[in-house]
Amino acid sequence: MTQHAGGTVDCDPQHVSLPRRREMKAVPDDPQTWSALRPALRESWHRSAQFLRDPGSALAPVEMDDGDLDAYRREHPLRQVLPIFEKLLVQPAADAGLVVAIGDAKGRLLWVDGDRKALRIAEGSAFQPGATWSEEAIGTSAPGVALITGQGVQVHQEEHFASSAHQFSCSAAPICNPHTGGLLGVVDLTGGEMAVATHSLPLIQAAISAAEAELKVLPADTGLAQLTTLGTRRPQIGIAAARESLSLRHAEILTLLAWDGSTSGRGHSAGELAELIFGESGHEVTLRAEIVRLRRILRATPAAAGMDLESRPYRLSSPLDLDALTVVTALTAGDRSTALDIYGGALLPNSEAPGILELRQHISAALREALLSDGTPEELLRYLQLSEAARDEQVVYTALRLLPPDSPQRAALVVRMQP
Template sequence: MSTSAIDWSNATRRAQKARELLSSQETGLGDLPLRNDVRESWKRSLAQTGSVQEPPVLSNDRLRLARERSELQRIWPVFEKLLVPAATDANLLVALADAGGTLLWVAGSTSSMSQAEHVGFMAGADWAEKSVGTSAPGMALATGAGSQVSGAEHLYEQAQQYSCSAVPIRDPRTGQVIGAIDLTGGPEAVATHSLPLLQAAVMAAETQLLLPGAGVVADPDYLDLGRSDGAHLGSVPISLRHAEILTLLAHYREGLSTAQLVEELFERPDSAAEGTVRAEIVRLRKVLAGPGGRALTSRPYRLQWDLRTTLGRLWRALEQGDLDSALPLYSPGLLARSQAPGIVSLLYRTEAALREMVLDRGTAHQLLNLGRQLADPGLLRAALRELPAQSPARSLVVAEVQALEN
């Protein structure tokens, strides 16, 4: 986004008019008198949710886990040093959101933080477009560009007392957007210098990500299958084949023989495959070797420690009926490149169970989200039944269903 000055008074008047037109349904979304980037954000937001409400907030335990798992923990101190002191003096808040829109850290004066909590702007809250609609952090994550939002441009009515600027953060190795840094508060939050200030801080933070992660301790007993840059055991990247083997052994706690592991890993098992498995086990043991004492026994192959995996956590959430925990753990990219029959079977059963649970108790937003992830017209039709009759999202969802069924 350009850092040239914006006439915020005019932008606010246009946004107020747009809200009136939206309520009366006199104008289509594409014709609302909004700034172009804000109009596109309204369209994306309303396509994903039927109504904008107060954002969901993680429990303290889930927030702690989210922070521990996030690479952003390495760079939050950079923003604390470069942004928080000046922002606090100006009665502004600094928030660091992960790639999904969850605010992992929020800092500022006690009074500013307390006031913001009344509208759900706090650590653990989901400020993605799919949750609260248009906001600077949500837009920055959706577009990959610096964004500014003021007053009535927010779809979430309670947020209209605030203005905000945000800049995406990218993994300097892959270019992947991994989060966004946000400045929220009064009119000062969208001053002309706000975006350049945030961009300079992001440059410093992204440089920090290139350095060794000294002092950052990833859970060495967690197999993260949901990362965009491949599976990681703790902080160590591992191959797809090793991820498949560990996932299977974590699922079958009693262990698997060489022959069973061959059946689980290969589409066309043969005698040569047993030798391949043994060679992979040798290499995997070298990966596991270290002070943790993580042993993998033979006859059968069995893990001698408690390995937790993304898929295992997802299964436990489904067994407990905890849909709110299960959905964030699921992604169509979960071991997507795997052709191992055992993995394909586990993923199929997982998706089937998740689909049934969402159909049984999911909200319109949850039905829409999973329906789009799975390209499932049945889930999208169920979402239509849950959406309010006047929801602007209905026509978009109908078009999606028709496209999938034709």
């Protein structure tokens, strides 16, 4: 499905093909020359002509000042996957003299980075954070076309509708919310001819796939403070894209209180909570000191979404969206696929707190049993990618029993079980 004029689109991993370019040159003020353009760009020029009266002087508008932009970026979901783009795109782009831009679903550029010289040149054409590069704002460009069509696209210099963009070539593709399929934004590679080289668009799409996979294991935005504990040695609390790291001890306390809140809801006394964390009584003073520090952190950070710790007994003042609980809820509903999406590994793997060890075993066993009982071959294969399932012979044998005889996955599973 494609909807123009700023509507939503379904993302399509395919990209616009690049047949041999014709010698006729397309110019904005002569529609008869537009047949020289590839079909997707020709359609974009027709749309662009409705938006830009004077493509010769048009410049992308900068609609957000630094303060508004900083606040908006802190809340945007793509902030969570910036390290992936930094590693997979920005660093290679800088080495190649190119620029990487990440924009939102309306074509507003949020982050622009890469080669220093290329960045300075790009700013001269308003290719900068806060500028809008939608079709409505600046006509045909790779970010604008990608957002409208839901496909990856490459645009050579004079294929841009506005003259101010003619000094660049660019490749771009949309990125979607893996939980809902909705459009999150666009990722663009801009610069010289290297930006539209054969490998450029696949490089962008590989980075987007990695980012979407990361977003998929993060909890969906529920408006509640979210605690990330599964498969990570850096537990975090956050709401939307605003996230803060927690110490292991504070993550243990919040996990135990969140779990209690979803079951009995009666809270824990200082003695009970100390025993769950330290394994024996007599540590109440140490626990109370940690509670004081944790309460101070929760009150000082927006990432906690106003959640606080109440005393006598210890309990959370509001619900906490705990990824471990979401996995168990999904399993209870028979939604093994969602459980696998969220389950990135063992609960707080560094923790040796008895209460956490018990919960860790409970969650791991619940997932394993659900898959052994009702899992599809695809789900079992996904589960076998987890480190805790590396040598689980029963799961391997179950997958072999369910896989079709001609499945190429069978050989890999047989080899996996060799001593």
